[in-house]
Amino acid sequence: MTKKKKKKTHVPFRLNMLFFIVFLLFSALILRLGIVQIVYGDDFKREIERTEDITVNNPVPRGKMFDRNGKVIVDNIPEKAITYTKYQGTSQQDMIEVATLLAKYIDKDDEEVRERDMKDYWILTDEERAKEKITEAEWDQYREKELTDKEIYNLQLKRITEEDLLEVEEDKEILAIFREFNKGYALTPQIVKKGVTDKEFAFVSENLEQLPGVDTTTDWKRDYVFKNTLRTIIGNISEEGLPSEQLDYYLSRGYSRNDRVGSSYIEQQYEDVLHGKKAKIKNITDKAGNVLDTEVISEGERGKDLVLTIDMDLQLAVEKIIEEEMLAAKKDPRTALLDRAFVVLMDPYTGEILTMAGKQIGKDEDGKQVMNDYSRGTFTSSYNVGSAIKGATVLAGFNTGAITPGTRIHDTPVVIANSNPKGSWKQGLGTLNDIDALKVSSNVYMFHTAIRMANGIYRPGQPLPFDSSAFDTMRNYFGQFGLGVRTGIDLPNEMVGFKGMDRSIPGLLMDLSIGQYDTYTPMQLVQYVSAIANGGYRIQPRMVKEIREPVMKNDEIGPVIQEIEPNVLNKIDAEPGWLERVQEGFRRVMQEPNGTAAGKFRGKPYSPAGKTGTAQAQYDGPVKFTGEKPGVMNLSLVGYAPHDNPEIAMAVMVPWAYYNEGPSINNNIGSRVFDTYFELKKKRNEEQADPQGPEHEVENIDEAQEGQEDRITEEALSSE
């Protein structure tokens, strides 16, 4: 016990001091606890009640489309809609509850409900009886993991009887709503019903508290002011969410799965511009998902507007001409197969498409003959165009040295051994130089040019050995004009046309030289004739002139964000003077006696130039024939005016116009189109209309708004 010492006197004092320190520290803790729990307790309580921040993206309207003069073509109509947003942790049972309640307030079409949906619903709503569908033995197997969840479920599905399903028959509406709920993705509002009536909207709005996840909102619907005009070019918007084939593309660009995007033509091509910035809204909710507060993170912005190059007045007038001419032509029995016609008008210097009109005769449900819009056929369908392309053939001849400016050739049928003689459209055209060969559309001139290009030596009645690489030479040169290649128009799905594969006989090369072998689209034709008109530049045709800032006012167009510049794709490989000869030939076609289009165009004040085309073709249209398809005539016309200072280039295409012989519907349409264009121009100059395109006013705002209601009712009627 030696180590033991009596406690020193300091120890109790120091221990008490230690105890005092402990007391102070613990008091501090209690004080602080009081501050946290009693003084600020309410704040913390409120804070945890609103910890769940949920960001929701609300849709904004897409950009509008205007024509070059500021007429609105595509507008947006607000539409009342009811949405459902699935939050984290929302169970199927919760959703059924909400759907049941919502079904009381709104009418929902239950046509889409399938039997399988009803079975799923039956199982969800009556779990007890669903369990009874499985025998004890099977449950045992399940417990021993011999049956999977999925197998059990499938057994249940199989054993639900017709009578069982009758029980849920009257819940079909709930089921239809529930289906819509399930289509949505977490935290993104899913539209449950569009076109909600005012009454439904009010009912649901009043009862939002009882309907967690449900919201009333404004959805936007496209309004096509000019109805079917250009409808096929404007394109569509995907109905339900992102198109599955491009899911990754859009998701990687920040779209959400249920975003609707442009799925075709202009809507698709200019999706980046047209889609707006979504409004981001942060919902602050409590644990039960009740929204306590809403905070706008970003306002969102409507998509930017497009000013198209289209002149809507001209477009409408041209479409009217096409319709009238087609209907007139259809009275002739020889035009039985005629069902479509196209006109494209382009500014030959800028590539702006003023009009792209296509009409197709179809039948409506009652079998009545109707004119459908087929404007997209101007670049998605191709035809044998005939002699219209001879300008390119002559220039190809110059370029290869096969002929020189002024080369004269006697027009007499070309006879090659073992082939039918090939002549011009009429006998006795005489000896022609290059210009007159164009004027009277001599096939023989082109045949000889082609033979010379292929290094063939023509001896009447003899076989004609030739160099088949001339097919490539000629096609490559045609390609410089846009014939047989993409024109580069700013729309998807452009077609290049078909190229004949057989290169074995010189006759086919000769056909190629007069536009009867390969097929071309009307868009290619207008690019080709523009290149001749503007002195040899291949210009990219385009639909969009400007991109404009979106503005809130309906009757205003916002300031220009971007103006699309003309794009020269290539310059034609030609020496000075060559193009002038072709231009002169084209002028004579329309302005001199005996020109193939002089009948309709001679004496017109606007000094037109151009080239007609008549192709003997085998019918390759939609009507089905057994056996050999009948021979038909494709009519085409390319032109521009005025010939010395062209401002407008035109391509007219009327495939399968008639059997053997018939009216020159191409020239009828072409001359009326030019007349209309120049009349419209004159009228506008007199009215001092602004030729520089839209500035700030929507030209047709009154008509657009007046017509809106009619269009909505019309659509509602047609969809019923």
Place this chain on the structure above:
Amino acid sequence: MERSPKNHDKFDWTLTLILLLCFIISCTAIYSAQTTGQYADNFVLRQVFWYAVGAIIISIVVLFDSEQFWKLSWYLYGFGVFLLVLLVIAPESIAPIRNGAKSWFIIPGLGSIQPSEFVKIFLILALSRAIISHTKKYQTKTIGSDFLLFFKLGIITSIPLGLIMLQPDLGTGLVIVAIFTGLILVSGITWKLIIPIYGTGIVIFSTVFYLVISNPDFLEKYLKVQPYQFRRIYAWLDPHSFQTGDGYHLINSMRAIGSGMLTGKGFNGREVYIPENHTDFIFSVIGEEYGFVGGSLVIGIFFLLIYHLIKTALETTDAYNTYICAGVICMITFHVFQNIGMTIQVLPITGIPLPFISYGGSSLMGNMLAMGLIYSIRFHHKTYMFSNSEL
């Protein structure tokens, strides 16, 4: 088990009652805490098991009297240091790195064990013995002898402290410092030394703290302090700007405790998710479910425990026992203050458990070992019946 009436009187019923309360609180709180589902284990059952182990430890320790501890203290201290050294050199297969610290041994079948929890107790024994030996040797106190004592205690403390900081485990390191500081105070070293030493300590601490807040680059450059240890301080002062790690913990802990308000949300009424709330953040569960009343009650129980320990320290006639009590008081006080303090933004977050309440085998066994010492002091207290409380 037969127990003579004398034994019955010597048995520390107060301490038993306190520990029983702690046991109930611990199990209830852990039961609620594990409903977060962060881990799949049933921690309540395991905590019951550890309490049982703790009871066995106490009954073993009671068999020894303080004379035997006196003899054992250096061996135990040496064993503790050995374990800590082993921890440093052991491969990761038996001493894995968890949460960035190498503080555990894996014992197959038992789980893992944290030697530093026991080293704290061994250190208390060693320091107490050193104080006694020193005062015996230097009967007349001078500044010189007091300084020598301070120096000795410093050496004894710094060896395990250094090893623990190597793991690194700042929390336990601070506990060691607290034990050292408290024993210095109680050992009777003259104020002439304590005031300048503590004063210097406070000045250095304040300077570093100031630098951390206003000029962290300096610290990183010259003192080579790890940046994450600054972050802990920033997160404490401004949790909303450091929401990822500690700040997130602190904000949620404050939300949980704050929203408990006066009386709490009741058993299992927990709403806020806090990771690790069955161990270091157990107080946030208590604060949330039982409010200010419950939280204060827990602090009150600890205060009662400290009061009981102080009483024991004063009643015992053996100075060695007094120092042991003082060491345990410092240890528990620091644990409680640091642990509860960090959940209510009084102190920065450091990972140490709330004694007897937090889930954890090592921590509970270490604390039970300390309680065993107290039981033993009470049990073998020879003058127990005749002494008067000096409080």
